[in-house]
Amino acid sequence: MVESSIVRYYLRKLVIAALVIVVVVWVVTPFIISMLYAFSSKDDYYSPNIIIPIHYTIQHVKMLLDLGATQAIINSVIVAVITILLSFALGLPAGYAFAKFAFKGKDSLKLLIIGLRMFPILVIAVPLVTLYIRLGLNDTLLGVALAHTSMALPFVIIISSSIFAGVPKELEEAAMIFGLDRKGAFFRITMPLALPGLAAAAIFTFIMSWNEVFIASVLTLTHRTLPAFILTSAMAAPDFIKFAAGFIMILPAMIFVFIARKYLITMWGITLK
Amino acid sequence: MVDVHLKGIVKRFGKTIAVNGINLDIRDGEFIVLLGPSGCGKTTTLRVIAGLEKPDEGRVLFGDRDVTYLPPRERNVSMVFQSYAIWPHMKVYDNIAFPLKIKKFPKEEIDKRVKWAAELLQISELLDRYPHQLSGGQRQRVAVARAIVVEPDVLLMDEPLSNLDALLRVKMRSELKKLQRRIKVTTIYVTHDQVEAMTMGDRIAVMNKGKIQQVGRPDEIYLRPANVFVAGFVGTPQMNFFDATVEIKDDEIILDASDFKVRLPKDYLPVLQEYNGKTVIVGIRPEHIYPEGHAPTTAKKLSWVEGTVDFVEALGSDTILHLNTGSMILVVKISGSHRYEIGSKVKVALDLSNIHVFDKESQVSLLYKRQRGVQ
Ligand SMILES: Nc1ncnc2c1ncn2[C@@H]1O[C@H](COP(=O)(O)OP(=O)(O)OP(=O)(O)O)[C@@H](O)[C@H]1O
Ligand SMILES: [Mg+2]
Numbered sequence: 001m002v003e004s005s006i007v008r009y010y011l012r013k014l015v016i017a018a019l020v021i022v023v024v025v026w027v028v029t030p031f032i033i034s035m036l037y038a039f040s041s042k043d044d045y046y047s048p049n050i051i052i053p054i055h056y057t058i059q060h061v062k063m064l065l066d067l068g069a070t071q072a073i074i075n076s077v078i079v080a081v082i083t084i085l086l087s088f089a090l091g092l093p094a095g096y097a098f099a100k101f102a103f104k105g106k107d108s109l110k111l112l113i114i115g116l117r118m119f120p121i122l123v124i125a126v127p128l129v130t131l132y133i134r135l136g137l138n139d140t141l142l143g144v145a146l147a148h149t150s151m152a153l154p155f156v157i158i159i160s161s162s163i164f165a166g167v168p169k170e171l172e173e174a175a176m177i178f179g180l181d182r183k184g185a186f187f188r189i190t191m192p193l194a195l196p197g198l199a200a201a202a203i204f205t206f207i208m209s210w211n212e213v214f215i216a217s218v219l220t221l222t223h224r225t226l227p228a229f230i231l232t233s234a235m236a237a238p239d240f241i242k243f244a245a246g247f248i249m250i251l252p253a254m255i256f257v258f259i260a261r262k263y264l265i266t267m268w269g270i271t272l273k
Numbered sequence: 274m275v276d277v278h279l280k281g282i283v284k285r286f287g288k289t290i291a292v293n294g295i296n297l298d299i300r301d302g303e304f305i306v307l308l309g310p311s312g313c314g315k316t317t318t319l320r321v322i323a324g325l326e327k328p329d330e331g332r333v334l335f336g337d338r339d340v341t342y343l344p345p346r347e348r349n350v351s352m353v354f355q356s357y358a359i360w361p362h363m364k365v366y367d368n369i370a371f372p373l374k375i376k377k378f379p380k381e382e383i384d385k386r387v388k389w390a391a392e393l394l395q396i397s398e399l400l401d402r403y404p405h406q407l408s409g410g411q412r413q414r415v416a417v418a419r420a421i422v423v424e425p426d427v428l429l430m431d432e433p434l435s436n437l438d439a440l441l442r443v444k445m446r447s448e449l450k451k452l453q454r455r456i457k458v459t460t461i462y463v464t465h466d467q468v469e470a471m472t473m474g475d476r477i478a479v480m481n482k483g484k485i486q487q488v489g490r491p492d493e494i495y496l497r498p499a500n501v502f503v504a505g506f507v508g509t510p511q512m513n514f515f516d517a518t519v520e521i522k523d524d525e526i527i528l529d530a531s532d533f534k535v536r537l538p539k540d541y542l543p544v545l546q547e548y549n550g551k552t553v554i555v556g557i558r559p560e561h562i563y564p565e566g567h568a569p570t571t572a573k574k575l576s577w578v579e580g581t582v583d584f585v586e587a588l589g590s591d592t593i594l595h596l597n598t599g600s601m602i603l604v605v606k607i608s609g610s611h612r613y614e615i616g617s618k619v620k621v622a623l624d625l626s627n628i629h630v631f632d633k634e635s636q637v638s639l640l641y642k643r644q645r646g647v648q
Contacts, residue, residue, distance in 0.1 A: 170358035173325050176345045177352045178423070179375035192362045 031250065037240055038247035045240045060244035064234065069248055072229035075141055077252065079216075079225050080209040082145035084202050087152040088160075092198075095160030096186070100169065110161075113154045121151070125218050132219060139221045147219060148209040155208075156201055163197035164190060203260045210253050275426045276301040277322065277459055281331035284317050291317040292328070293483035302457040304450065308470040309480035310506070315463040316355055318480075319429050322461060324348050335426065351425035353433040355463075357416040359404050365391075365415050366400040372423045390418035393448060395441075409436045414445075421452065428453070428460045434469065446473055467507050471495070479503045496627075501636040504556050504629055510593055510604050512556045516633070519548040528555055528630075532599040533578045538625055544639045545630065554636070556629035559593065559606035563622045567607050575622035578603070582613045596621060 037045060038061060040053030097103075098110060128147060129138060137143035167190050175185035213227035220228060226249060234245040277299040284292040292314040299305050307315045320326040322333060324345035332341045340348050351372070359368045369390055373383040391397045394414040404412055413436045420428060433449070434442045450473050453460050464470055470477050471491040479486045479494060479502070487499035498504035504512045517528035517535070526537040526545055535555070537545070545553075568575060580596030580603060587610060594605040594613060605621055613619065630639045 168356065168358070170354050170356050171360055173345070174352070174354060174358040174360070174419075175371075176325070177323055177350060178372035178419070179346045181344065181346060189360055193360075 034243045034246040034250070037243035040240060040243075042238075042240065060241050061248060064241065064244055064248060067233060068224070068229060069226065069245070072224050072226040073248065073252060075223055076210055076226040078141050079145045079148060080206045082142065083148040083152055083209040084205050086145065086149040087156045087205055088198075088202070090149070091153050091156030092160050094157045095162075096164050096190075098157065098161035099164035110158070113157055117151075117154050121215055125215065128215070129218060138219060139223055141220075141223055141225075144216050144219050144223075144225060145209075147215045148212055151212070151215075152205045152208055156205060159201045159204075160194070160198065163194045163201075166197070167193045199260050203257055206256055206260075207253060210249075274301060274457060275335045275459060276303075277427055277461070278334040279318070279322070279331065280334065282318065282321055282328045282333070283330035284314075284321060284326055284328050290483050292321065295331070295480075295483075295485055297478055297485060297488065299459060299461065302459055304453050304460045304462065304473060304475045306470040306474035306477045307461065307463045307480055308465065308467060308474075308477050308506075309486075310465060313480045314483040315465075315480060316431055319352070319431055319461060319463055322427065323350050323352050323429055349426040350429055351420040351423055351427075352429040353413075353416045353420045353431055355431040355435075357412045359412055359415050359419065361404050363403075364400070365396065365402055365404070365407070368404070368415055369400075369418045369422055372419060376423060386422045387418075390422045393421075393452070394418045394445070410438065410441070413437065417445075417449070424456060425458060428458045429463075430460065431463045432465070433462075435464075435466070442469075449473070467509070471507075479506060481506070497638070497641050498556075498629065499638055499641045501554060501556070501631050501638075504631070504638070508558055510559045510606060512558045512629070513562070513603050514554055514556050515601055516552050517555045518552050519545050519550065521545065521549045528553075530555065530601075532601060535576045535578075535623060535625070535628075537628070538574050541630070548639075552633050553639070554631040554633055556631065557623055557627065559604045560608075561624040561627035562603060562605040563624065564594070564605065564607060565620045565622075568622050568624075572622070572624045572626070574625035576625055577620055577622050579618060579620050582615050582617050582619055585613050585615065594619065594621075 036053055039056045039058060041055040041057045041059075044050050044053035044055050098106065132138040132143050137146070171189050171193070172182075172185040175189045176182065180188060211227060212225075213231055216225040216228040217231055224232065230245040230249065234241055237245075277297075279295050279297040279299075282292050282295040283290070295314075295318060297305075307318060309315055317326065321328050324340065324343055324347075328341065332339055334340065335348065359365075360371070363371065366387055369387045370383050373386060378386070387400070388397070391400055394417055396411060396414050396418065399407060399411060399415075404415070407415065413433065417430070417433050420430065420433075430449075434445050437445060446469060462473060471494075474491055476488060476490055477494050478488045481502050487494060487503045489497075494503060494507055498507065498512075501514065505514065515530050517530040520527040520529055521542075524539055524542070526539070526541055528535040528537060563569070563572065563575075578598055580598040582594060583597045583602060584595040586593035586595075589610060590608065592607045592609065592611045592613070594607065596603045596605055596619060603621070631637060632639060
């Protein structure tokens with residue numbers, strides 16, 4: 001009996017480890033390939049005898065950056081940050097209300113918010129452009145950020161409401177007994193406890209905005225975000241340039257995720273309860 | 274330091290009535306215990322007093338100040354939550370210091386008070402930990418410490434000792450009680466532990482189903498329970514109850530309990546007069562039934578009943594006999610350790626001066642009703 005349970009225990013661990021390895025390989029391989037080829041010299045890349053490049057150069061990346069990728073990265077960061085700020089500013093209060101108060105029509109309202117995500121972005125693209133032209137928002141970063149906000153908002157509301165609901169109401173009540181008003185209790189108690197979850201939501205929002213290419217391409221002409229820039233400029237270029245473009249796409253996102261992730265983990269060191 | 278008055282408090286949650294018309298006057302500096310079974314509305318009552326719930330009906334007064342619609346922070350109350358509600362993102366020290374920081378105490382004063390409270394609750398060595406590194410009982414003590422560092426007008430405690438081991442609980446009881454006496458804070462203490470209620474309360478309010486059943490000093494609650502619920506809820510083992518028909522002939526009162534008859538002294542005549550021929554509920558506590566040879570010399574009026582031993586609980590300090598008298602079981606408590614064979618016949622005496630009689634319909638104590646009438 002004891003023997004077999006030990007065997008089962010280690011077998012389980014083995015299976016889990018194997019699965020983890022498969023997933024990691026799955027995720028990391030394309031990443032590594034694009035890294036390698038992004039910096040591969042032109043000759044190595046085209047040589048049929050070389051799979052893993054021997055000579056490296058930063059020429060491709062540099063060229064892209066010089067051609068406008070630098071500005072596009074800046075644009076993308078600006079759009080992503082505005083998107084996070086707006087969607088959080090609008091989404092957190094809504095999420096809090098959903099989590100902490102009982103009111104009429106709460107469930108149908110929630111459903112409606114999720115329902116908004118059903119409309120394919122294609123459908124609203126043309127009306128959006130006409131509207132933006134009228135408002136003078138076309139080809140502006142704010143315009144893109146607003147569109148991204150509308151895409152991220154339902155997600156932020158739903159996620160933050162479940163995060164806030166996960167903070168026991170007695171914690172806030174205790175703060176209110178010991179001298180804070182509801183606002184104070186929110187900022188001193190609920191907010192710090194919700195931060196890890198909100199950081200995760202911020203990561204998601206950032207990546208969504210960072211990756212979003214369709215709306216960004218439709219709404220901008222001269223103020224391209226990075227994916228829109230790459231789509232229009234690099235796609236006609238040789239393959240190694242595409243890899244370089246892919247690398248430029250990935251890197252800032254990776255940096256952001258690493259920063260946010262570190263925060264996430266240190267915060268979750270003291271989980272709720 | 275204020276007297277608290279609850280006037281007709283009703284609180285509903287949808288269809289459930291959690292608190293159903295509570296009236297209670299709590300004196301300045303009093304230690305009052307809300308005692309009752311799970312779900313009877315103790316926590317809800319406390320939350321109404323704290324201002325965390327608005328009552329659907331009724332008012333809460335602190336002194337002559339109507340606080341019914343005041344937010345919690347304007348009431349100057351302190352509370353120990355049943356779920357502790359200590360903040361997971363703050364160290365123990367900061368949890369305890371929080372109320373003081375909010376009230377802008379000077380730093381040294383905060384430090385002094387936190388250390389004092391930690392000392393009192395034996396958590397001094399835990400001050401540097403996060404709550405998730407504590408056991409349930411330690412967390413509970415942090416919650417108590419946090420509630421006592423400030424000097425509130427009213428201290429609300431919701432089962433603050435429920436998670437401590439027996440030894441620590443006894444110690445904490447006396448510590449809390451001493452503390453309360455010293456700072457003379459009006460204290461409302463919720464528990465479903467009757468020993469805690471009896472030992473700590475200046476008065477006890479026994480609750481059931483959202484209503485207060487009786488308010489009184491611990492000895493009053495024990496000796497003169499107002500109804501069947503209070504009589505049954507307070508005291509271990511539970512009071513024996515049986516139905517009996519009242520027969521009054523000349524000056525004699527007989528309670529006919531089918532298995533046996535009890536002849537009551539004449540004192541009971543005024544109360545039982547109108548129940549002649551009717552059925553009442555009779556109650557007697559296990560400690561007021563004495564086997565032969567165990568009757569205290571002070572017990573004068575006894576009525577003897579015979580039964581067979583059905584079951585014996587030997588607790589060491591006490592022996593609990595379950596006696597079968599034919600169609601019912603009488604539970605008898607004898608102090609000290611005694612041997613009884615199962616199946617053997619035992620004669621026991623009911624102490625007639627400690628008998629309780631309740632109306633069969635309303636379940637209200639006839640004796641209590643009369644005392645009330647006299648007052
Ligand atoms: N927020 C709520 N929503 C709905 N019903 C509630 C709520 N709070 C309490 N109740 C109900 O009200 C009744 C009284 O609850 P309360 O918490 O006051 O009981 P209690 O006496 O404190 O019990 P316990 O000893 O188990 O803590 C219960 O029936 C409970 O289910
Ligand atoms: Mg409770």
